[in-house]
Amino acid sequence: MATRVPETVELARLAKYPFLREASGFVLGEKVSLEEILLEPAYARARSLGKARVLEALEKGPASDRIAVATADQLAGLLAYPVARILVSALEDTYLIRRFALREAVSAEGRLASEPDDFVVHLAAEMGMDLRREDGGFRLHFTDFLRFTNTMRDTPWKLINQPVEGGYVVLRREKALRVMRNAIQRHIEQGLPLPVNEDILGAFRGDLAEIRGILMAKKATFKAADIGKVSITRFPPCMYNLLAQIQNHENVPHMGRFAIVAFLHHIGLGNEEIFRVFGDVPDFAADVTRYQIEHITGTSSPTEYTPPECSTMKSYGICPGPDRICMTIKHPLSYYRVKGRERRPRGENASTAV
Numbered sequence: 001m002a003t004r005v006p007e008t009v010e011l012a013r014l015a016k017y018p019f020l021r022e023a024s025g026f027v028l029g030e031k032v033s034l035e036e037i038l039l040e041p042a043y044a045r046a047r048s049l050g051k052a053r054v055l056e057a058l059e060k061g062p063a064s065d066r067i068a069v070a071t072a073d074q075l076a077g078l079l080a081y082p083v084a085r086i087l088v089s090a091l092e093d094t095y096l097i098r099r100f101a102l103r104e105a106v107s108a109e110g111r112l113a114s115e116p117d118d119f120v121v122h123l124a125a126e127m128g129m130d131l132r133r134e135d136g137g138f139r140l141h142f143t144d145f146l147r148f149t150n151t152m153r154d155t156p157w158k159l160i161n162q163p164v165e166g167g168y169v170v171l172r173r174e175k176a177l178r179v180m181r182n183a184i185q186r187h188i189e190q191g192l193p194l195p196v197n198e199d200i201l202g203a204f205r206g207d208l209a210e211i212r213g214i215l216m217a218k219k220a221t222f223k224a225a226d227i228g229k230v231s232i233t234r235f236p237p238c239m240y241n242l243l244a245q246i247q248n249h250e251n252v253p254h255m256g257r258f259a260i261v262a263f264l265h266h267i268g269l270g271n272e273e274i275f276r277v278f279g280d281v282p283d284f285a286a287d288v289t290r291y292q293i294e295h296i297t298g299t300s301s302p303t304e305y306t307p308p309e310c311s312t313m314k315s316y317g318i319c320p321g322p323d324r325i326c327m328t329i330k331h332p333l334s335y336y337r338v339k340g341r342e343r344r345p346r347g348e349n350a351s352t353a354v
């Protein structure tokens with residue numbers, strides 16, 4: 001039978017992985033309401049750590065060191081997570097959500113390196129992964145491998161290049177943790193944004209204005225600012241993510257490249273403007289880029305391709321999960337049109353943040 005882990009150690013671990021179900025259970029067990037965390041003077045430290053968490057995600061690279069939380073501060077560190085989720089939600093920005101989720105996931109991946117295998121398997125199960133221990137590493141069901149590596153189509157990550165036994169991909173420990181990073185990132189992204197009510201918006205007005213200012217400055221540095229005449233703020237989450245991946249020098253799978261080129265073409269960008277967006281993709285030589293853009297836009301081919309429908313985007317794993325507008329449309333181009341016509345109303349209830 002497993003030895004009972006002392007509560008302080010449990011809290012220390014939950015503070016490291018606050019996206020776990022047990023973490024929200026712990027907060028509920030403390031009988032602290034979200035409103036108290038957000039508004040009571042006693043939780044000022046948690047609020048300040050929560051804000052720091054969002055700023056970290058925005059201002060620093062995903063792999064840089066985190067702000068250290070002292071042992072005595074672990075409860076505040078844990079409570080900082082729902083605060084950060086509320087702040088991210090209040091700004092309703094896909095780029096910020098993605099950056100926040102990536103930062104949290106990279107941080108968790110680093111911490112998992114020193115966790116025992118049993119805990120790694122436990123966390124994987126919470127992320128919906130069928131991960132099992134294997135001598136010197138792990139094995140992961142091939143469907144989960146495909147699901148969580150679909151943005152990493154480089155040769156070392158192709159299923160055909162993995163040892164597969166009885167339907168399970170055999171992975172070295174660090175490779176298994178890298179796949180878990182993707183699963184954690186997706187888990188966090190899918191839970192955002194939360195509905196945020198006017199009281200909370202009012203209480204955080206100053207902090208939100210500060211974060212929004214930094215967010216806007218960050219976005220202004222996008223080379224995609226070259227795309228000028230179209231509005232990035234009207235992009236659906238899928239296209240926003242693809243653009244952010246390109247800007248972050250991440251490899252974008254072929255279908256993702258196809259989708260963003262066709263999307264940018266259909267909202268009015270010329271080939272040269274699209275080319276500038278793609279200029280920094282590392283594995284993409286300039287002549288190949290131009291060739292593909294000209295082919296997709298119908299410049300050098302008889303077909304002017306349209307971006308894939310939402311159902312296709314989902315089947316390729318490049319739909320990050322629908323938001324409110326997505327629920328009303330079936331095509332990413334419709335999102336751009338709808339967003340141009342409306343302002344978003346706010347939700348009423350913040351009780352799901354913990």
Ligand code: SF4
Nearest residue numbers: 236238310313319326
């Ligand atoms: S539902 Fe459609 S528009 Fe929304 S993110 Fe997914 S693919 Fe894009």
